[in-house]
Amino acid sequence: MKLQLSVLVAAIALSTSAMASEEGSHHGGGHHGGFHNGNNSSEINQTGYGNSAETNQIGYSNATTQLQTGWGNDSSVMQRGWDNSADVTQNGWGNRSSVYQQGYSNSTDVSQSGMHNKSSVTQNGRDNYAAVSQNGMGNRSDVSQEGRDNVADVTQNGTHNDSVVTQNGRDHYARVKQNGMGHASDIAQSGKDNVARVDQSGSLNDSVIVQKDESNYAKVTQSGTKQFSDIYQSGKDQVAITTQSGYGNDAKVVQEGIGDNYSSIGQTGYNDLADVYQGGYDNVSSVSQGAAAGMGMMNLSRNTATIVQQGYGNYSSVTQMGGGNAANVYQY
Amino acid sequence: MKSSVIIGAAAGLFITTSVQARDLAIGSELDSYSGVSRGDQAVTIEQSGVGNRADTRQYGSGNGVAIGQSGRANHAVAMQAGSANEASILQSGGYLSAEINQQGVGHSADIAQSGYHKQATINQQGAYGNAEIVQLGRSSTPVSITQYARGRMSVQVVQH
Numbered sequence: 299m300k301l302q303l304s305v306l307v308a309a310i311a312l313s314t315s316a317m318a319s320e321e322g323s324h325h326g327g328g329h330h331g332g333f334h335n336g337n338n339s340s341e342i343n344q345t346g347y348g349n350s351a352e353t354n355q356i357g358y359s360n361a362t363t364q365l366q367t368g369w370g371n372d373s374s375v376m377q378r379g380w381d382n383s384a385d386v387t388q389n390g391w392g393n394r395s396s397v398y399q400q401g402y403s404n405s406t407d408v409s410q411s412g413m414h415n416k417s418s419v420t421q422n423g424r425d426n427y428a429a430v431s432q433n434g435m436g437n438r439s440d441v442s443q444e445g446r447d448n449v450a451d452v453t454q455n456g457t458h459n460d461s462v463v464t465q466n467g468r469d470h471y472a473r474v475k476q477n478g479m480g481h482a483s484d485i486a487q488s489g490k491d492n493v494a495r496v497d498q499s500g501s502l503n504d505s506v507i508v509q510k511d512e513s514n515y516a517k518v519t520q521s522g523t524k525q526f527s528d529i530y531q532s533g534k535d536q537v538a539i540t541t542q543s544g545y546g547n548d549a550k551v552v553q554e555g556i557g558d559n560y561s562s563i564g565q566t567g568y569n570d571l572a573d574v575y576q577g578g579y580d581n582v583s584s585v586s587q588g589a590a591a592g593m594g595m596m597n598l599s600r601n602t603a604t605i606v607q608q609g610y611g612n613y614s615s616v617t618q619m620g621g622g623n624a625a626n627v628y629q630y
Numbered sequence: 631m632k633s634s635v636i637i638g639a640a641a642g643l644f645i646t647t648s649v650q651a652r653d654l655a656i657g658s659e660l661d662s663y664s665g666v667s668r669g670d671q672a673v674t675i676e677q678s679g680v681g682n683r684a685d686t687r688q689y690g691s692g693n694g695v696a697i698g699q700s701g702r703a704n705h706a707v708a709m710q711a712g713s714a715n716e717a718s719i720l721q722s723g724g725y726l727s728a729e730i731n732q733q734g735v736g737h738s739a740d741i742a743q744s745g746y747h748k749q750a751t752i753n754q755q756g757a758y759g760n761a762e763i764v765q766l767g768r769s770s771t772p773v774s775i776t777q778y779a780r781g782r783m784s785v786q787v788v789q790h
Contacts, residue, residue, distance in 0.1 A: 598679070598680065598681065599679065607671060609668055609671075610668035610669055610670045610671065610690065611670045611671065612671045612672075613671065613672045613673075613674075614671075614672070614673045614674070615673075615674045615675075616673075616674070616675045616676070616677075616684075617675075617676045617677075618675075618676070618677045618678070618679075618682060619677075619678050619679060620678075620679045621679030621680035621681050621682060621701065622679070622680070622681045622682070623677055623679065623681075623682045623683070624682070624683045624684075624685070625675045625677065625682075625683070625684045625685070625686075626684075626685045626686075627673045627675065627684075627685070627686045627687075627695075628686070628687045628688075629671040629673065629686075629687070629688045629689065629690075629693060630668075630689045630690070
């Protein structure tokens with residue numbers, strides 16, 4: 299009983315110390331910032347356990363900076379207007395950050411390091427920019443953008459990180475870079491003239507890109523072992539580029555709709571799989587598979603390519619080097 | 631492998647893509663296709679090495695397939711159904727096998743092999759087909775050309 303009481307007293311003292319360590323400067327420092335019309339800035343610096351920070355700014359040219367170091371921190375920034383910026387840095391365990399921006403020409407920069415961090419950025423409007431950098435295990439980033447001309451840039455290092463980027467509108471650009479093992483990247487875009495790029499290195503990484511409507515571009519580059527890439531595009535004038543190096547990689551591309559789609563899969567390694575389905579007219583599929591000399595069992599590549607095209611005016615090209623390869627092309 | 635990605639927009643636009651379902655769609659496409667055949671499609675396959683296999687199937691009219699293989703123990707199969715289709719297989723190396731199956735009118739099939747232990751088969755069913763097999767090298771097995779003709783068919787076999 300005496301021991302439990304001692305622990306309780308220690309916890310209260312620790313919590314009080316953490317609250318006291320918060321530093322606020324300029325307008326609205328501490329837990330809550332104020333509401334202003336413009337040209338305001340807020341800076342929050344927290345070190346300790348169980349801290350939380352929240353800043354709300356409405357207007358234009360507002361700036362928010364939040365720095366949290368410690369355990370179980372929570373951060374939330376909401377900005378409405380234009381030319382606003384939010385800079386959030388979290389170091390430690392169990393941190394969470396959520397930034398919501400509405401308007402145009404807003405920017406968000408979130409940096410998290412440690413374990414079990416989460417970040418969610420939601421932007422509505424146009425010409426918005428969101429950058430998320432995460433290092434450590436179990437991180438997750440959700441970026442959702444609506445409008446047009448928005449940019450999402452996510453970088454994750456470590457293991458088992460997960461990135462989801464959703465963009466609705468047009469002329470969006472999403473880029474995800476992941477290094478390590480067991481990463482997952484999902485990019486969903488609807489509209490036209492959107493660009494999605496994914497770079498993954500390591501092993502057991504997974505990339506899924508879904509694009510709807512027309513004139514979208516998806517590019518996936520993976521290096522390592524047992525990587526998975528899935529690109530699904532519906533509409534017309536879509537482009538899908540997949541490049542994989544290593545072995546045991548799997549690339550799938552589905553393009554359906556009106557047609558005029560282009561798919562290119564390049565795999566340098568062995569025991570790779572390439573599957574392409576295209577529907578409509580004037581689609582082009584190009585698959586290149588090959589292993590460097592000395593790679594694979596008995597110097598065989600053992601790659602497999604399967605292409606299914608349905609419609610008319612479609613073209614399929616398969617180039618395989620090495621040995622033990624299989625090319626299956628079916629046109630209906 | 632994640633099972634789905636969902637885009638949700640305020641207007642109620644939802645795209646749900648199941649990667650697993652998509653995989654099944656690719657597989658079932660081959661087994662249960664019964665749609666309208668179109669055509670004007672082309673396939674080019676190039677393979678080098680040992681033990682490669684190429685398998686193509688085309689339905690409709692005006693389709694073309696060209697398969698090139700270099701190395702040993704390679705096998706190529708081309709199947710075409712419709713009209714005015716063209717198939718060409720070129721192989722070099724040893725222990726080669728090439729097979730072209732065509733059904734319809736006005737098809738053209740060509741197999742050229744160089745090396746040793748070669749096997750070539752062309753099956754045509756329809757009318758106004760043209761089949762040609764050229765083999766260079768030693769140990770050529772007898773070529774097989776089968777035509778079930780309703781119209782004029784032409785055959786040419788050259789072995790050196």
